[in-house]
Amino acid sequence: EVQLVESGGGLVKPGGSLRLSCEASGFDFSSHRMTWVRQAPGKGLEWVSSLSLSSTTIHYADSVRGRFTISRDNARSSLYLQLNSLKVEDTAVYYCARVGSTRYCGGGSCFYYDYWGQGTVVTVSS
Amino acid sequence: EIVLTQSPGTLSLSPGERATLSCRASENVGRYFLAWYQHKPGQAPRLLIYGASNRATDIPDRFSGRGTGTDFTLTISRLEPEDFAVYYCHHYGTSQDTFGQGTKVEIK
Numbered sequence: 001e002v003q004l005v006e007s008g009g010g011l012v013k014p015g016g017s018l019r020l021s022c023e024a025s026g027f028d029f030s031s032h033r034m035t036w037v038r039q040a041p042g043k044g045l046e047w048v049s050s051l052s053l054s055s056t057t058i059h060y061a062d063s064v065r066g067r068f069t070i071s072r073d074n075a076r077s078s079l080y081l082q083l084n085s086l087k088v089e090d091t092a093v094y095y096c097a098r099v100g101s102t103r104y105c106g107g108g109s110c111f112y113y114d115y116w117g118q119g120t121v122v123t124v125s126s
Numbered sequence: 127e128i129v130l131t132q133s134p135g136t137l138s139l140s141p142g143e144r145a146t147l148s149c150r151a152s153e154n155v156g157r158y159f160l161a162w163y164q165h166k167p168g169q170a171p172r173l174l175i176y177g178a179s180n181r182a183t184d185i186p187d188r189f190s191g192r193g194t195g196t197d198f199t200l201t202i203s204r205l206e207p208e209d210f211a212v213y214y215c216h217h218y219g220t221s222q223d224t225f226g227q228g229t230k231v232e233i234k
Contacts, residue, residue, distance in 0.1 A: 035223070037171075037225075044212075044214060044225060044226070044227045044228040045163075045165070045171065045214050045216075045225040045228070046225065047216075047222070047223035047224065047225060050223065059221050059222060059223075061222065062127075095170065095171070097171075099218075100173075100176070102176065102177065102180070105158055105176070105177040105180060106157070106158075106177060106179070106180070107158075108156070108158040109158060110158045110159065110176050110177035110180065111158070111159055111176075111218040112159075112161040112173055112176035112177075112182075112216070112218060113161070113163070113171075113173060113216070114173050114176075114182065115173075116170035116171050116172075117170060118169075118170050119170065
């Protein structure tokens with residue numbers, strides 16, 4: 001059974017830092033791109049960051065670029081998100097998700113998020 | 127950056143009725159990278175549809191998706207009590223991913 005379990009959330013003051021972790025099990029972690037998505041209170045889902053199998057390709061949303069750092073440890077089947085210079089507007093539930101793919105998807109390769117964790121809550125407040 | 131606009135914002139329907147949700151992209155996104163998710167409070171989002179029209183594993187056939195280019199639709203043929211939730215479309219981009227703002231399907 002595929003499982004993704006996030007941890008590391010908490011209450012932090014503006015300007016502070018946190019490191020989120022996502023422990024994966026039930027699949028070959030090293031064979032999947034991974035991503036972080038967040039949901040602020042009362043808002044919709046917002047993509048945060050993604051990285052490739054060997055971390056050679058990394059992308060960030062404009063809202064977090066330069067402050068957040070995504071990384072992975074394939075030996076530990078774990079995904080991380082380092083959150084620095086936190087702002088009140090970073091308050092959210094942070095989800096990690098697995099990027100799934102289907103090679104023959106009606107003529108091309110499809111990509112999507114097929115498994116998600118339950119999320120970890122980050123609250124930025126003074 | 128591609129923007130996904132979902133409509134309506136809220137859909138008030140009764141169990142057994144048909145729900146039609148729209149997702150419009152600001153530019154052509156093809157269909158291979160367009161997915162739909164269901165999200166209930168306190169739960170992880172759940173993949174429903176990928177590649178615009180392919181049902182994910184264990185998703186009931188009352189859920190269907192269609193569209194290509196800039197216009198996409200998620201249809202729930204007959205609403206069951208467990209279908210009342212928020213639904214998001216999602217574009218898997220080459221460097222930036224995008225979610226629509228969501229459509230809430232609520233009990234009328």
